[in-house]
Each structure stands twice: as structure tokens, then as C-alpha cells.
Amino acid sequence: MPEQRILDFYIEQSVLTQPGPYAIxxxxxxVDIAELVEIVQGLLVYExxxxxxxxxxLPAERGAEKHLRTEEAMLERLLGxxxxxxxxxxxxxxxxxxxxxxFMVMLLSMLRAKNFPARARCGFGAYxxxxxxxxxxxxxxxxxxxxxxxxxxPQFDDVWRERLQVQHNILDVPHDQFLVAADAWNLCRRDAAxxxxxxxxxxxxxxxxxxxxxxxxxxxxxxxVESLPWDVWGGQPQPHAELSAxxxxxxxxxxxxxxxxxxxxxxxxxxxxxxxxxRVPEIVFxxxxxxxxxxxxxxxxx
Numbered sequence: 001m002p003e004q005r006i007l008d009f010y011i012e013q014s015v016l017t018q019p020g021p022y023a024i025x026x027x028x029x030x031v032d033i034a035e036l037v038e039i040v041q042g043l044l045v046y047e048x049x050x051x052x053x054x055x056x057x058l059p060a061e062r063g064a065e066k067h068l069r070t071e072e073a074m075l076e077r078l079l080g081x082x083x084x085x086x087x088x089x090x091x092x093x094x095x096x097x098x099x100x101x102x103f104m105v106m107l108l109s110m111l112r113a114k115n116f117p118a119r120a121r122c123g124f125g126a127y128x129x130x131x132x133x134x135x136x137x138x139x140x141x142x143x144x145x146x147x148x149x150x151x152x153x154p155q156f157d158d159v160w161r162e163r164l165q166v167q168h169n170i171l172d173v174p175h176d177q178f179l180v181a182a183d184a185w186n187l188c189r190r191d192a193a194x195x196x197x198x199x200x201x202x203x204x205x206x207x208x209x210x211x212x213x214x215x216x217x218x219x220x221x222x223x224x225v226e227s228l229p230w231d232v233w234g235g236q237p238q239p240h241a242e243l244s245a246x247x248x249x250x251x252x253x254x255x256x257x258x259x260x261x262x263x264x265x266x267x268x269x270x271x272x273x274x275x276x277x278x279r280v281p282e283i284v285f286x287x288x289x290x291x292x293x294x295x296x297x298x299x300x301x302x
Contacts, residue, residue, distance in 0.1 A: 001147050002117075002262040009265075010117040010142070014224035017109040020072035022079070025086050026113040033141070033152065034171055036114075040106045041157040042089025043078060047097040053159050056092045065097045067286065069228055069296060071109040074102060101229055103154040104137040108226070117142035120226040121151065122218040123180040124198050124211075127166050133198045135214065135229060137221075138178055151178055181214035182259035185251060209237035212251045216278055219254055222261045223272040225280045230288040231295070235277030254278065 013019075019026060030036060047066055050056045068074050074096055082094040096102065104120050111118035118141040124133035136153075143150045151173040156166060168177050179187070187193035188208055199206025213236040217227055235250065237243060243251070257264045257271055272278055286293045 002142070002265075006262055006265050007117040007142055009224070010119045011112055011115055012224075013109065013112050014226060016069060016224075016226050017071045017105055017112060019075055019109055019113070022072065022075040023113065025075070026110060028085065029087060029110060029114070031114045033111075033116075036107060036110050037152060037154045037171065038157075039087055039089075040103055040110070040154045043086065043095055044102050044106060045092050045095040045097055046099060046103075046155060046160075048099070049160075049163075050092065050097065053163060054092045058097050062097055066099050066102070067228065067289065068096075068098070068102070071105050073296075074098070074106065099229060100137045100155050101226075104139055105226060107139050107152065107154040111139065111141055119224070120221040121178075121180050122214050122221055122229075123178055124184050124214070125153070126177050126179070127164060127168070129201055131197065132201045133179060133184060133193075134202075135200045135210070136178065137229060138173065151175070153178065180259065181211060181218040182255035184211050185215050185255040186259070189248070189252065189255075205239060207240065208243055209239065209241045212237050212243065212247070215251050215254050215258065219258050219268065219272060219278050220280050222258055222268055225272075227280060227284070227295075228286070228288075230286060231280075232285040232287050233281055234279065235275075250277075 029039065045054060045056065047058050050058050065077060068077060078096040081096065082090045108118050108120055118139055121138050121140050123136060125136035126133055128134040139152045139154065140149045141152060153170045153173050156170040160166065161170065168174055184193070184198055188195040188198065188211055195208040195211060196206055199210035213232070216234065216236050220227055237247070257268045261268055280295055282295060283292050284295045285291070
């Protein structure tokens, strides 16, 4: 079992999951994990599949919603679309449009508000595209009764599960179905998996360089700085870059720190604080929009 100070760290909201003035709206939400996941699914829609899965064509002017980084900003926009209680599922056209990041941040914020130790994990899902591991974010929460961290994928509602024929429990995702970035890195480094099968495969972005970038994002997330999936900074390799021997050794070190984060918690915190290649700066590069942006709010060491 992790030390209590580690659990306490993950109970506290991060600067990104803090709901701000909307915290009162969490008061009447349930404490049951399955119910919270269902609530999140009724508030959000994955914008890329909205037309095909849900019959909703997102207006072009709403495309910016997927770039919202903070829970407070997401709730502000959501309530602008429909100001009812968060427990009320929205029709698809009045849901906030986003990606896996939004589902992760929304659930993470609710879990922490209900005193569950919870953290974001960046890695790869095996259940999107058979034979490939797609770039993905999930939530990991501490199950006190079972004394273990449990992986939850709030993005996968009934529609997603039926469309992709997902058989596993999305409230307890097996470790061979979602690989944290460090596990993916280690598989590729041991030649136990092909790096070309890891990445945003549908966007033709994949390879060891991509896995390395997610190792950096996961280290930041374990320090409670939960970035957008396409935020780039510091030591993350450029697309399609060939990694040098020194770079591979560097990412070996980061993967060793983030694979079992409870055992390396103090080293993980120190590395994030001291290593400018890992620590999220005030300005990051939004690779989806191809422009630098302020990481709002500016991250702080906590």
C-alpha cells in the first residue's frame, strides 16, 4: 500500500483539475465510481466520432473546445451550453466536445472532490485498433477496499463499447489493454513490441519518438500537471526523430521512475522539479494548432 502522504497528494486537486467557483456543483454528485463515470459520459462527447457515433456534426466554431485545459474552463463552457445540474445527462448537441483528456480531467476532478486518491495516466490503449496501441489517457484511482490502483476509462460509454466491441470492464481496465507509457517504452526497448504500432496511428504519427513523448507526459501527470495530449515541451522528441543512444538512456531513466510511481515517488517529484526537459514550462507548443501557447494557468510546483 502507498504511504498515506502519497494518497493525500493525489486526493488534492491540481491546478488543472480545480473546479474553481463551480466546486459547489460537485456537492450533490454520488460517490460511486460507476455513477460518476456515467455522469461524465453524459456531459462530454468525443468530437472526432460525434458524427459517426452520435449523429451530431459539431459546428466549426465549437472546435476550440478540445483545447480547453482546465476543469474550470470546461465547466464554464459546459454550463454555457446547458446550465442544469451536472447529474443531468445532456443531449449530445449540448455536451462539451473534447478528446480523452476532457473525460480524464472531468472524472479526475470529481474523484478528488469526493476524496478519492486519483491520478491521470498517459499511455496507449490496445482496444481502439486491433494490433495497434493508440495514444490515450485514463484515470487511475486508489481502491481502498482492494488496496490497489484501478484504471478507469470514462470515455468508453455504451456507444464506444458497442462500436469497438470492447469486452473488458472499462471500470477496471486490464494492464494489457491499457499500457502506461513506461510499459510501452520498456516493451519497445526490449524488442518485445514494434514501436511502429504505438502512437496516433490514424494520424500516421507513431514510433519510438512518440512513446518517448508520452513518457514525459506521464511523468508530468504523476506530478499532477495533466497536459493536453498534443502539448509538446522540453525533452519530447520531434516527430519521426531517430533517438540517439544518450536519448534512449535518458528515457530509460524516466520510464524506470514512472513505471511504479509509488515506489519512486520522492525521486519522481525531485526529477520533475529539477529537470527542465520534463517540467512543463509557462509556454508549450500546441502541436495540433502548430503554435506556442501559454499553459493556462501557469503550472506551479506543489
